[in-house]
Amino acid sequence: MAPSDKSNKDQATNASGDADLAQAYRDLARGEQAATALESNLSNLESRLDAILAALEAKEDSQSSTPAKIDGSSQVKSSAGLSAKPQEGSNGDAAEDKEDAA
Template sequence: AYRDLARGEQAATNLENNLTNLESRLDAILAALEANENIQVPVATKVSQANYSSQSTRATGNQDKLQDGINENVEDKKDTA
């Protein structure tokens, strides 16, 4: 009976050691993932801002082209009148 008890205690100690080791590894992985997210969020924000700025520039360019076309049509009508 004492042998079984000693084996059980040894098994429990081994399990505790393995769980502690696993917990340390998981903590390290979690810390690395959180650090990676903190780096990627500002990069994603910058990319999003760059895309918005690019779209805004394109929209302004299209508005300028549209206004130029309207001005040309008005001048053509003045010439024919």
């Protein structure tokens, strides 16, 4: 009876090994499907980002091709810088006025 017990164990081991192999194959196939879906989504996202970048670069190029707008914006920046200086001085003057009052 010992040989039949050994053959039953071998058959059970082979059956479980085959089941494990089948499960591993199913898991691998599922993983490949997930990877394919991720690659597709990443390609779609990349094309969207490329389109956004191209639109932003086109907008930047159109703004840089009009020097009047750039000169106007630099004048606004310089006048804003000048207006900021008196505000700082007025704050300092206010502090001096408080010291004089004390």
